[in-house]
Amino acid sequence: MWLKQQYRSCRNLAFRGISVPDDLAGLSDIDPHEVSASEQGIAQQDIDALWGHAESIFESGMHPMVSMCVRRGGDVLLNRAIGYADGATHTQPRLASLETPVCLFSASKAVSAMLIHKLAEDGLIDLLNPISHYIPAFAVEGKAQITVHQLLSHRAGVPGIPDDVPIDLLFDHSAALELVCKQPGLHKDGRVLAYHAITGGFIQAELIRVVTGKTLNEYLDEVIRKPMGMKYFRYGLDSKDHAEVARNYSTGLPNLAVVDRQLVKILGVSVSEVVDISNTDAFLSAEIASANLYSTAEEASRFFQMLLQGGEWQGKRIFTPLTVNRAVREMGKPQFDRSLVMPMRYSAGMMLGMNPVGLYGPKTHYAFGHLGFSNIICWADPERDIAVSILTTGKPVIGNHLLSFAKLLNGISSTLKPCVDMEYIYSQVL
Template sequence: MLFQRPLHSLERRVLRGHNLPVVDEANFHKDAREVPADRQAIPQDDIEEIWQLGEKLYASGMHPMVSICLRRGGDMLLNRCIGYAGDFDAPQPRPATLDTPVCLFSASKVVAAALIHKLAEEGKINLLHPVSYYIPQFAQGGKANITIYQLLCHRAGVPGVPDDVPVETLYDTEKTLEIICRQKALDIDGRVVAYHALTGGFILAELVRVVTGLDINQYNDKVFRKPLGMDYFSFGLPESVHHKAAENLVTGLPNIGPVGWQLEKILGAKVDAAVEISNKPEFLSAQVPSGNLYATAEEACRFFEMLVDNGQWQGKSVMSPLTVNQLTREAAPPQFDRSLVFPVRYSAGAMLGGRVFGMFGRHSPNAFGHIGFSNIFCWADPQRELSVAILTSGKPVIGSHLGSMLRLIDTVNQYCYPCVDMEEWRSQRPSYDAAR
C-alpha cells in the first residue's frame, strides 16, 4: 500500500492540511483478530471498500491519524489504523498504532452518562430526583427543580461557563463546579435544549463522588474499564502513558465569522486554542468527564458493542438490559438545540440517529452514540447488530475531508444493512421484574 494525498500544495496551504510523509506499510496496522466478513454474510470486498474510504480520509490531509473499528454481530470485521500519532515537525514523526489512545472529546459523554445510569441501576440515585437533592448548591439560579434526567438530556440550562472564565479553570474541579452552580438557568423547568459541551460532565462527576465516595475514574474502573478488559478507557491519562497519546492537529479552513463565534461559544475557547490546550500535560492528566476520555478505536467500539448486546460482554453482565434501554431510548422528538443551532434527537445521555438522515448517516433511526470534536464518531445500531468507532486526530470543521467522512459513514450503513426486526428485538427485552 502506497499512495499520495490528492491535494495540491496551494489547496493544502489554504485548508491547512498536514505535510506528513507518505504512508507505507510501516505506518499501516491491521488487527490479526479481524474475522472474515462472510461470517456475517457481508462480502469481504465491502469491508475493504469501507477501509479504503478511511484511507481517503487520511489522504485528504485533514487527519494525521485515522483509526477505525467495526463489529457486526459481535464479530470484529475491521480494526485498522493509518498515519502518525505525534512529533509532526520531527524528521520522522511518531507512527500511530492500534494501541494509540485518542481523546474522544464529546464522545466521552456517553460513558459519563452510562455511569450515572449504572448508579441508578444500583439504587444509589433516582434519575427523576432534582440534581440539588444530591448537590444542594446546584439549586442556585433557578435550578432547584432541574432533574438528573434533564441534565443528561442537555436541559439543565447551564450549557457553558461565562466568557471571562479562563479555560485553565477546568483543571480545578471544585472551582468549575462552583461556577456552574452559581449560574442562572436558561429555563427553570428545563424546557430549553442547549448542548452542554463541558458543564454537564462536572455535575455528573460530582454526583458520582457524592453517592459513592469515588472519583469518576475510580467508579469507571469498577463499572466499565476492568470488566471490559480495557487498557486505557479513562478520563485523562496517567503521566506514564502521556507519550503514547495521539496529538491533535489544527487543520481545515480557519474558523472565522459566525462559525468561529459559535464554536468558541460551545468549546469555551477559540478552536485553535482548544486544540493546543488538548495537547498539554495538564489536559492529559485532568478529569474532564464531558470531554477527555482516552481510548483506542477498538476500546470505544468494545463499549458500544456491550451496549448493543443489551449490557453483555463475553458472557458477563456489565449493565442490565433495562439500564441500556433507559440510556438509549429517545427522550423527545428532535428539537432545536440552542447551542448547536440545529435540531438534535437526544436520549438521556446519547445522540440518536434519524429516519432519513442523522448523526450516524442515512436510515439509522435506531442508532445511538455520540460525535466528538471534530471528526470522531462512535455509535451502535441494534437494527444492524453494528458497533463502530471512527477516531481521528485532525480538528477541521470545514475542509477537504467532508466528502470522505460522509461517504464512509454512509457506506458503513449501506453494507452493514438492517438485519434485525426491531419490534421483535424490543419485545424480547427483559421485563422490569426480570431486570432486577
Template structure:
C-alpha cells in the same frame, strides 16, 4: 496535477503525507474476522476501508483509527497515520491500533452510563431533582431541574460563561461552584442546549456525593476493569502520555460566526482549546465531558457491550433495562440552542435519524456520540454493528467534508439491516 494538490493542501492546512502510505497502516490481522462470518461481504468491508483511506488522504487527520464490529465480531480494526509529526518531520512517529486517542465529547456517553448505573444500584432516581443530591445547584431557580434533564442536555447551564479562564477546567470544586451559581437559560428544563463541559463536572460531583468515590474510581470498578481495557480512562498516566496521538488543527481558518458559535459551546476560543489538548495538564486531568482516552477497539468494545444489553464475555456489566432506558429518545429532533443544529438526544446519547442522521443513512435506531471534531462512536442495533472512528485532526471546514459523510454512509450501506426493530421481542429484558 501534483502542483495543484500541493496548493490545495496548503490552503486547507493539510497534514503532509508521503506518496506511498502503506508504511503508515497497521492492521489487526490476528483479530479481524472473515466478513462472511458476520453476514457481510469482502467487497463491503473493502469498501469501508477504501473510504477510510480516502478520508485520510485529504490530510485533515494526521491519524485515523477505525474499529467495526458486526454480530459481535471485529471485521475492521486498523489505523493509519502518525501518532506525532508528519511526512516532513524528522522525529515523526507512526501510530498503531494501540495508540490512545482522546474521545473528547464522545466521553459523555460513557459518563452518562455511570449515572445510569447509579440508578441501577438504587443510589439515585433519574427523575429526582439534581439539587436533592447537590443542594447548591438549586440557586437562581434551578431547583426543579432533574438528573434526566441534565443527561438530555436540558439542565439550563450549557456553558461556563463568557471569557472563561482555562484554569477553571482543572479546578473541579471551582467549576462546580460556578455552575451552581449560574443563572439558567431555562429553569424548567425545556430548552435543548448542548452542555459541552458543564455536565461532566455535575455528574462527577453526583457520583462523589452518592458513592464516596471519584468518577475515575467508579469507572474503573464498573466498566473499565470488567471490560479488560488497557486505556479507557479520563486522562492518562504520565507513563502513557508520550504514547497518545497528538492533536492538530487542520482545515480552513474559522470565520467569525463559526468561531463565536464554537466559543459559546466550548467556553474557550477554538484555537486555545487546540493548544490546550496537547498539554500535560489536559492529558493528566479528569474531565468526564471531554478527555477520555481509548483506542478505537476499546471504544467499539464498550458499544458492543451496550448492543449486548450490558453483557461482555458472559459477564453482566449492567442490567438490560439500564441500557434500554439510556438509549430511548428524550424527544424528537429539534434545534439545539448551543450547536445551532437539529439534534435528537436520549438521556446520555446523540441519536441517529431517518431517512438519514449523523451515523449515516437509515440510522434511526443508532445511538452514540460525536467528539471534537470528527470523532464518531456509535452502536446500531438494527445493523448489529458497533463502530468507533477516532482521529487526531481537528478540522471544522476542510477538504474532508465530502469524504467523511462518504465513510459514514458507506458503513450504513455496506452493513445492511439484520433486525426488524419494530417486531423485535423484548424477552432480552427479562434477566
C-alpha cells in the same frame, strides 16, 4: 507526479493540512485477528472499500491519524489505524498503531452518562430527583427543580462557560463545579434544549463523588474499565502513558467569524485554543467527564458492543438490559438545540440517529452513540447489529475531507444492512 505534488502543496496550504506521502505503505496497522467478512455474509471487498474511505480521509491531510473499528454480530470485521500519532509535521513522525490512545472529547459523554445510569441501577440515585437533592449548591438561580434526567438529556440549563473564565478552571473540579452551580438556568423547568459541551460533566462527576465517595476514574474502573479488560479507557491518563497519546492538530479552513463565535460559546474557547490545551500535560492528567476519556478505537467499539448486548460482556454483567434501555431510549422527536443550532434527537445521555439521514449516516433511526470534536464518532446500531468507532486527530470544521467522511458513513450503512427486526425487539418485555 509533479502536478499532483503541486496540487497537494496548494491544497495543504489552503486547508492547513499535513503533507501526506504518495505511497501509504507502512503507514497502516491492521489487526491480524479481523474476522473474514464472509462469516457475516458480506463481501470482503466491501469491507476493504470502507477502509479505503478511511484512507482517503487521511490522504486529505485533515487528519494526521485515523483509527477505526467495526464490529458486526460481535465479530471484529475491521480494526485498523493509519497515519501519525505525533510529529506529523516533522521529518521523523511517530507512527500510529492500534494501541495508540486518542482523546474522545465529547464522545466521553456517552460513557459518563452510563456511569450515572449505573448509580440509578444500584439505587444510589433517582434520575427523576432534582440535582439539588444531591448537590444543594445547584439549586440557586432558578435551577432547584432541574432533574438528573434533564442533565443527561441536555436540559439542565447551563450549557456554556462564561467567556471571561480562565480555561485553567477546567482542571480544578471544585472551582469548575462552583462556577456551574452559580450560573443562572435557561429555564426553571428544563424546557430549553441546549447541548452542554463541558458543564454537565462536572455535575456528573460530583454526583458520583457524593453518593459513592469515589473519584470519576475510580468509579469508571470499578464499573466498566476493569471488568471489560480495557488498557486505557479512562479520563486522563497516568503520566507514564502520556508519550503514547495521539497528538491533536488544528487543520481545515479558518472558521468564519459567525462560526467561530458559536464554537467559542459552546467550547468556552476558540478551536485552536482547544487543540493547544488538549496537548498539554494538564489536560492529559485531568479528569473531565465530558471531554477527556482516552481510548483506542477497539476499546470504544467494545464499549458499544457491550451496550448492544444488553449490558453484558464475556459473561460479565456490566449493566442490566433495563438500564441500557433507559439510557438509549428516545426522549422525543428532533428538537432545535440552542447550542448546536440544529435539530437534535437525544436520549438520556446519547445522540440518536435519524431517518432519512442522521449523525451516523443514512437510515440510522435506531442508532445511538456520540460525536466528539472533531470527526470523532462512536455508535451502535441495533438494527444493523454493529458497534463502530471512528477516531481522528485533526480538528477541522470545514475541510476537504468531508466528502470522504460522508462516503465512509454512507458505506457503513449500505454495506452493513439492517438484519434485526426492531419492531419485534421493541414488542418484547425486557
